[in-house]
Amino acid sequence: ETIGVSMALFDDNFLTVLRNGIQELADGMEGVDVQIEDAQNDVAKQLDQINNFAASGVDAIIVNPVDTSATEAMTKAAADAGVPLVYVNRQPINVDTLPDNQAFVASNEIESGTLETFEVCKMLRAMGKGGGAKAYVMMGELSNQAAVQRTKDVEDILGIDMCNFITVVDQQTANWSRDEAQDLMTNWLSTGEEFDAVIANNDEMAIGAIQAMKAQGLDMAEIVVGGVDATQDALAAMQAGDLDVTVFQNAAGQGGGALDAALRLSRGEDVDQKVYIPFELVTPANVDEYTSKN
Amino acid sequence: MTNDIILETRNLTKHYGGVHALQGANFTLRKGEHVAIMGDNGAGKSTFVRQITGVEQRTRGDVIFDGKPVFFENPMDARNAGIETVFQTLALADQLDVPDNLFLGRELVKFKFGPFSILDYKAMRERTMGALEKTGVKIPNIRGTIERMSGGQRQCVAIARTATFHSKLTIMDEPTAALGVQETAQVENIIRTLKEAGEPLILISHNMRQVMDLCDRIVVFRRGRICANLDIKNNDITGEDVVAYITGAKTQPEYADAA
Amino acid sequence: MTNDIILETRNLTKHYGGVHALQGANFTLRKGEHVAIMGDNGAGKSTFVRQITGVEQRTRGDVIFDGKPVFFENPMDARNAGIETVFQTLALADQLDVPDNLFLGRELVKFKFGPFSILDYKAMRERTMGALEKTGVKIPNIRGTIERMSGGQRQCVAIARTATFHSKLTIMDEPTAALGVQETAQVENIIRTLKEAGEPLILISHNMRQVMDLCDRIVVFRRGRICANLDIKNNDITGEDVVAYITGAKTQPEYADAA
Amino acid sequence: MSETSHGIGGLSFDAKKRAWPNEMNVFIALIAIIVIFEILGQVLPYMKGQSLLFDFNTNRDGTILNMVRLKIIILQVSIIGIIAIGSTQVIISGGIDLSPGSIVGLTAMVAMSFAQTALVNGNPNPKAIFGEAWMDLPVIVPIVVAIAVGTFAGLVNGLLVAYTRIPPFIATLGMMVAARGAAKWWSKGQPISFPTEPFGAIGNGMSGWSPVVIFIGLAILFHFILKYTVYGKHTYAIGSNEDAARMSGIKVDRHKVLVYTIAGILAGLSALVLASKNLTAQAGMGVMYELDAIAMTVIGGVSLAGGRGSIVGTVLGALIFGVIISGFTYLRLDAYYQEMVKGIIIVAAVVLDQWRRQRAAARA
Amino acid sequence: MSETSHGIGGLSFDAKKRAWPNEMNVFIALIAIIVIFEILGQVLPYMKGQSLLFDFNTNRDGTILNMVRLKIIILQVSIIGIIAIGSTQVIISGGIDLSPGSIVGLTAMVAMSFAQTALVNGNPNPKAIFGEAWMDLPVIVPIVVAIAVGTFAGLVNGLLVAYTRIPPFIATLGMMVAARGAAKWWSKGQPISFPTEPFGAIGNGMSGWSPVVIFIGLAILFHFILKYTVYGKHTYAIGSNEDAARMSGIKVDRHKVLVYTIAGILAGLSALVLASKNLTAQAGMGVMYELDAIAMTVIGGVSLAGGRGSIVGTVLGALIFGVIISGFTYLRLDAYYQEMVKGIIIVAAVVLDQWRRQRAAARA
């Protein structure tokens, strides 16, 4: 059997782990071929890839959607071609109207930013800053749904009573990039403004902020820094005492689940149409459990 | 009598940064008159033409054409006002063919619809053949692009373009520089035809024989100034005289400041 | 006696697609000899030069230079072999100034280090002044870029470039086309100096007087073929004769197929 | 032929030796690439004798052609192809346009905002941008909006290029950055989805062929405009020698404004098809489309120096892209190699064209 | 002055009226932008009288200047600035290079693979690419590797441009796509992290000033090379008129290979600084750097038509970028507006330059 896989992006740390999960599982099975393509963050390219898979006669398709609002057209394309489809990692917008031969294995994106920000809030309270604290927010690429969602999560959490002692000094984009985050942080530092926390949409930006702060001689014990993804770099930074919060998502598990669902759909077997995989909070207290997971 | 003057410049001046390429040129051209401009290389002849035809904007001075002061923004304005020019740089589009170049900017159309008017290729090709014949040039394939033409062929295309359309004033900047013996003779014929038709002409040329044959008057430029105005048809002026003015050996008294 | 021949072409031919620009040209030039090439516009003169100097690759035929068959890949090869050329298109870099253009490709350096050799601007400027004086041209500011020069000034820079360097053969394609009376005289002097120094020359020109004055022999091109080879120093040949060959009224018997 | 030879005693000219049209090279490259894929399909063991364009186990439909693949080959380049039509005329005029990708993003966002449906599966539209009153509008509204946005962006490009005389590369680079910013700002990065059915038909109608029909229709229209109208002639003339065009009396500045505006309109139309086909609009749509469009154009034989090229070439260039993309999936080429090979093929196609031209010029 | 006027009876020439150097315009634009930011700092109520470059509550260090801001202004453009030096000479030679961003990505990945440390926080390096034997290598190894990769990529660009005669836009576009693919393929998309300490010092040394020092050092070197060596003169000549340069006997092809190779080496050095500064290498690094580099170059007065421009201008262009980025953060401009404003400023800077030049040309 041949399974076509369209990944949102290849050069993304987390999605790479997910992709490798699919690949390794398939390599271990007899007679299962996977063909993985890179949609390069382009929804239109992803739709075309699905059509190309259909033209090549694959048995099932796994899609890691570039954007979950674009899944209607993909569902339709696969349904028209009569090829089973499984969404992975991101919950499609049309989750409630998926046809019978489609399914999804995903996590709820709202959780990641919420877990991160709430933990930052708790840590600041524990440090005795409940009377008032200032934070900088680093956003991912503004056209990216995860960035928009996680930033909104930050706003939501900082709106609840328990955490509204935190005020956001400024929020800017560093486009997911460690380099841009370093420069952005240094620019913030050049204003001389005091602050207590940096909440970043991903770990790369959090690490960039940490590097900039360390270069300027700030004490990392005084500042709470949060990210998302639990990358190896982030875990190392946490072990070194620089990073305080990150959020783990079981990439390999999602990949395996998706492949399994796709194979079963292609054989006409029954599957659970909705599989949720929760995010997990990582802090210095439990970091050692995660170092071998991603 | 003023009615008689088609072009007049007063104190026309052009500086390029520190280079004073043209200074205080006072020049008149009567209707039907053919005037030659001569002078050393770099004396400011082409600069003079560029100021009149709006290729560049003058530093100061006035240009009066057909009785009215004019400020041409660009060469198209000048052409619309009735001045046809063969520039020294020819101004041809290298990747287009001969008819395209001849009719550039005033294409013949079969069906008018603003910029989307439909071209009449056949009519343009036919009229091109006629225009080229007048210059006597031989072009093996008029549908070949201009970049494939020899120096003289290009020059003939530029001349044909000017000669094809009626105008109130024709200006030619060294039209026969690259032409062969036969083609030069043909172009001189074109100029004589203009004379007979009473169309005025400014001819820039380094060729003494040609100028003596064709023109009524020679205006000499030196170091960016006019230094002589010689009525060759009525006075007894030789080539040696003209050369003396060009080189600076002589200057007319009324242009003493050019010395 | 064969030793005496600096350049020979045998059956040199160039087709551009369907255009037969040069056909079967057999040409010889002796050491110290000055030969003129004449012919109508588009007769194939510049094409002939381009084949010899490696600007283009010939369709067929041989070029024998200084006793050896040569296949120049590009004009630099030709120059290294000792052929200096003034091309009709001049080949100047518009955004560079006069000394830069004069020494393009053979800069004077203060310190040799491959491509990163350090330029000797002062020496180049000084030698430029000398070279320009020979052509008699006036350039207000030699540090100005070439794009700001008049047509004649550019041509003089190109000629000065060729005349500054010694060579086994000099080729000039219409060098005085854009030049004024004085500058033309100076360039003709340069050519006479070459003659006295025994350096051979191929001169393309449409100027009958010039050719008659300066050259030993005239080769006439017509429709891509050589149609006459006239020894003007030794035989009694007039301008009218030459024109007859150019126009096709006459053809030498040995070139009967060109008729 | 009397019309192609002139005057007494001209050079002999062999009119039969007609120049081989440049588009022919591109066509040969296209065929060569298809043939290579077909051969690989037969030769590579794991391909089990599959074919790119043909379908021998005719169980899917009646024809021997693999219609699904034929459709996707051209469908997937139709949207960028529409942009490439605009780029073709911009490049022929001696300019370049880096902004259409971003204009696509912006236009898609704005147009989609006016194409939303009020109810999705009976629930209110979760992605609503404006209030109820702005929903379920007739499909002409988003179409007009898209054209207006494209026109505006193109007009700004054109005015900048024509009247400030800054290089088109910079004017359109500025637009590229600014329009992408505006696309992100429009709904604060949120995607906009759930269009009305008629809107969805623009990019999905005619059993999915409608983007192809729109692309080919526009290509034919612009082929005609470039070859047979004054607009086309002036575009070539300006690209060939701008100074000469100006001295010949062409209103160069006004013409350039028109050229860039038309490119903007085509980008707007492309956005319309894209948003409709995907049933969504996102701020990140169209990233890098300009480079693909330029590559198609150049592969199709348009000279970046201006003055040369044709729409036919560009369409063939687009098809080469389509064949490559589908061919990779068909060969199951590892995604890691796809980009590397794509880069090489882009270069190879242009090298081939260049080489054929040089040979043609050198040939007797 | 006898050296600037020649021959008898030439035109009168007023040597005092020296041309105003083009770099002056760029410098004025830079100052104007700084002044605008300073004024906004005083005028906008929420800014509370802050200043961009000065620090009046001198509690942080002894100087009245805001040293942190001064440093970041130039630090954040140093890495792209190194690329821009290469682009400057490519553009002066009449070409263009779209590949440096991707070359940066590829070079960073490859070089970082040879710069990994064996132990991270006492544990084995979790991102190890090669075995133990390839870890903790001397820092010269990744440096040599980076230069080698950059040289190779640049050399391929140069050979393509020079010997196949395809447009540089296409040759380097192909390299852009292919090198990005290679970067992703190198470690299958995985980032590579945890370098040795000496490697980290390349981009973080001298209290973080080292990228600035490397950038300025290279800028001075190339300023000298372009102005005072044969290499520089030939680069300008080729950009000015390639045919003329060829007919004058310049080895145009060989020279172009050199120009693109040097641009590749500079991209490799830039990657080295980038990877070191960030202590990581990722396949997505350097995306769009080429466009920023070209924009810096053109803002600095380099003509995209070739033949004109200077390194001094490019450095000033880079500083304009740096001031804009820092100025936005200092003004706390909403992220959604930043891109739009950036696009406008890029265009405005070039328009200003163009306008000043035209006025200078029109002036008596």
Ligand SMILES: Nc1ncnc2c1ncn2[C@@H]1O[C@H](COP(=O)(O)OP(=O)(O)OP(=O)(O)O)[C@@H](O)[C@H]1O
């Ligand atoms: N754009 C410019 N900038 C600076 N100097 C210029 C510019 N254009 C022309 N010049 C200078 O002005 C002078 C006059 O040039 P012009 O072209 O008018 O000469 P000309 O009389 O036509 O000479 P020719 O017979 O060689 O064509 C020359 O010295 C030239 O160098």
Ligand SMILES: Nc1ncnc2c1ncn2[C@@H]1O[C@H](COP(=O)(O)OP(=O)(O)OP(=O)(O)O)[C@@H](O)[C@H]1O
């Ligand atoms: N690249 C080319 N492609 C096609 N035809 C060409 C090309 N180059 C030249 N020709 C043709 O070859 C013929 C000879 O051109 P050439 O330039 O040699 O003429 P010439 O004798 O130098 O004329 P002139 O006196 O006008 O300079 C011309 O008819 C020209 O149109």
Ligand SMILES: [Mg+2]
């Ligand atoms: Mg002149």
Ligand SMILES: [Mg+2]
């Ligand atoms: Mg010639």
